[in-house]
Amino acid sequence: MKKSTLSDPFKEARESKGFGEMDDQNDPVVMVLGHKDVRKCAHNWKTFQSGGDEVGRIVVPSEVHIRNTRQIPFEVDPPEHKSYRDLVEPWFKRPLEANYQAKLTQIINNVVDEALNKGTLEVVEEFALKLQSRALTLLLNIPFEESDLWISWGTHVFRSEDTALDGDKANILYDYIDAQIDKAIENPGNDLYSVLLASEINGKKLTKEEVKGVLILTFAGGRDTVINAVTNAIAYFADHPKSLQRLRDEPEILNTAIEELIRYFSPLTQMGRVVTENTHVCEHAIKAQSRISMCWASANRDERVFENANDVVLDRKVNPHVAFGFGTHNCLGATHARQIMKILLTTLAEKVGTMEIIKCKENIEDLDEFKRKVGFDSIHVTFNKL
Amino acid sequence: MAKITFITSDNETIVAEGTTGNVMELAVKNKVKGIDGDCGGVCSCATCHVHVNEAFWGAVGAPSELESDMLEFDDNVSDYSRLACQLQVNEVPDGLILKVAK
Numbered sequence: 001m002k003k004s005t006l007s008d009p010f011k012e013a014r015e016s017k018g019f020g021e022m023d024d025q026n027d028p029v030v031m032v033l034g035h036k037d038v039r040k041c042a043h044n045w046k047t048f049q050s051g052g053d054e055v056g057r058i059v060v061p062s063e064v065h066i067r068n069t070r071q072i073p074f075e076v077d078p079p080e081h082k083s084y085r086d087l088v089e090p091w092f093k094r095p096l097e098a099n100y101q102a103k104l105t106q107i108i109n110n111v112v113d114e115a116l117n118k119g120t121l122e123v124v125e126e127f128a129l130k131l132q133s134r135a136l137t138l139l140l141n142i143p144f145e146e147s148d149l150w151i152s153w154g155t156h157v158f159r160s161e162d163t164a165l166d167g168d169k170a171n172i173l174y175d176y177i178d179a180q181i182d183k184a185i186e187n188p189g190n191d192l193y194s195v196l197l198a199s200e201i202n203g204k205k206l207t208k209e210e211v212k213g214v215l216i217l218t219f220a221g222g223r224d225t226v227i228n229a230v231t232n233a234i235a236y237f238a239d240h241p242k243s244l245q246r247l248r249d250e251p252e253i254l255n256t257a258i259e260e261l262i263r264y265f266s267p268l269t270q271m272g273r274v275v276t277e278n279t280h281v282c283e284h285a286i287k288a289q290s291r292i293s294m295c296w297a298s299a300n301r302d303e304r305v306f307e308n309a310n311d312v313v314l315d316r317k318v319n320p321h322v323a324f325g326f327g328t329h330n331c332l333g334a335t336h337a338r339q340i341m342k343i344l345l346t347t348l349a350e351k352v353g354t355m356e357i358i359k360c361k362e363n364i365e366d367l368d369e370f371k372r373k374v375g376f377d378s379i380h381v382t383f384n385k386l
Numbered sequence: 387m388a389k390i391t392f393i394t395s396d397n398e399t400i401v402a403e404g405t406t407g408n409v410m411e412l413a414v415k416n417k418v419k420g421i422d423g424d425c426g427g428v429c430s431c432a433t434c435h436v437h438v439n440e441a442f443w444g445a446v447g448a449p450s451e452l453e454s455d456m457l458e459f460d461d462n463v464s465d466y467s468r469l470a471c472q473l474q475v476n477e478v479p480d481g482l483i484l485k486v487a488k
């Protein structure tokens with residue numbers, strides 16, 4: 001097996017019963033595994049709720065004990081969800097602008113050049129985290145230098161090595177965001193903090209707590225996911241030099257290649273919902289007030305939808321993956337994430353001849369019944385110029 | 387060369403002409419409101435949902451199973467729903483009229 005391979009630990013459970021079970025801090029989760037069932041549950045927001053009173057409960061592992069601020073629009077259900085979403089949507093489409101893309105290209109060029117000059121480096125900390133943090137300054141529209149601080153936090157703002165969730169670490173981020181909001185109140189600019197502080201929904205200004213809810217989500221939702229996508233892409237092209245050559249020869253497959261890599265990587269394994277009424281999933285009884293999760297990673301390997309689901313098929317034309325979720329809460333950061341992947345792949349094809357994985361430590365999520373590799377804790381790679 | 391008319395939800399009419407690529411790409415190029423094409427045309431976002439004018443339905447044809455599964459959960463589905471990214475410009479009938487779903 002190649003080092004970049006991400007196998008599918010859900011296959012047997014998905015094909016035999018359609019769900020899996022996971023304990024999470026004594027608040028068990030029924031994991032929905034099939035593609036069709038996942039889409040059905042994501043669509044049915046009345047029975048499978050994101051809002052609810054227990055903030056943090058839809059995240060797996062649950063953040064109930066470490067967070068009180070409601071993430072917006074993520075932990076809000078329709079119809080309120082739509083007001084928030086409509087408010088932030090245009091801002092999160094800015095990555096489509098030429099000016100944004102030019103700056104992102106500059107950032108990614110620099111990271112790749114640095115890697116080529118250095119030769120060998122640890123990709124998670126020295127490449128992916130840097131790229132992700134610097135790119136985030138564009139999304140927030142704040143000075144580039146701010147990324148130095150985020151990079152210094154390391155990859156595990158929320159998770160430490162020994163415990164899955166670390167309240168102290170989460171507080172670093174929450175305190176930081178509080179301080180940034182206060183700064184923006186005193187000295188408003190064109191950044192996301194200021195724009196949100198000046199916004200209204202139904203004639204009412206957003207509160208500080210609401211602004212904080214959007215920002216926490218922007219930081220948290222876009223960090224590990226992007227880092228995993230970038231790191232896995234480097235590992236994949238290191239293991240498959242012919243694929244990198246193919247991007248050079250057939251640039252027209254760039255879009256299908258990006259969607260396929262995102263499907264295969266599924267950087268966010270699952271997301272939960274709280275069940276509002278007694279119901280069934282895959283003929284399995286589910287009680288009101290319990291939790292389910294939609295396992296995007298499993299759905300994306302469903303052979304009923306994806307032929308050769310465990311292969312990366314760079315020109316897969318019909319690819320209804322759910323790596324960015326589905327329906328109401330589909331990923332708000334997808335435009336940003338897709339631009340990062342587009343520019344990264346283009347830059348690699350332009351500048352990098354081959355890459356070689358020297359050594360790596362896999363990042364395996366422990367989901368009780370399943371162990372899923374989602375990426376790497378560390379991976380040393382040598383970059384060779386084209 | 388196919389001539390395609392897009393009617394947006396606020397009743398703006400845009401006539402576009404093209405020879406290659408898919409209909410979503412043509413719409414995005416012509417800035418048709420309500421067609422975003424977020425996934426670039428791989429049938430995974432449904433931001434290219436259109437209603438085919440009834441007169442052209444026979445010539446355009448029904449969606450594949452994967453496409454219709456995608457449409458099943460979308461708002462405003464009709465018997466004439468298609469995803470524009472799954473229609474090739476050089477395969478659709480000339481003069482085609484599409485109503486943007488969003």
Ligand code: HEM
Pocket residue numbers: 042072073074075085139217218219221222223225226229262266267268271272296322323324325326328329330331332333334336337
């Ligand atoms: C490859 C990278 C990414 C992946 C795979 C990913 C995946 C997802 C998924 C699966 C959901 C659906 C969650 C649900 O249904 O409850 C989601 C929602 C969301 N994501 Fe991402 N994400 C990525 C990058 C980002 C980035 C870069 C940001 C922002 C900086 C972001 C912000 C959000 C937000 C705000 C939501 C909630 C939207 C809503 O509730 O309406 N994501 N993401």
Ligand code: FES
Pocket residue numbers: 410422423424425426427428429430431432433434469470471472
């Ligand atoms: S562009 Fe995404 S489904 Fe058509």
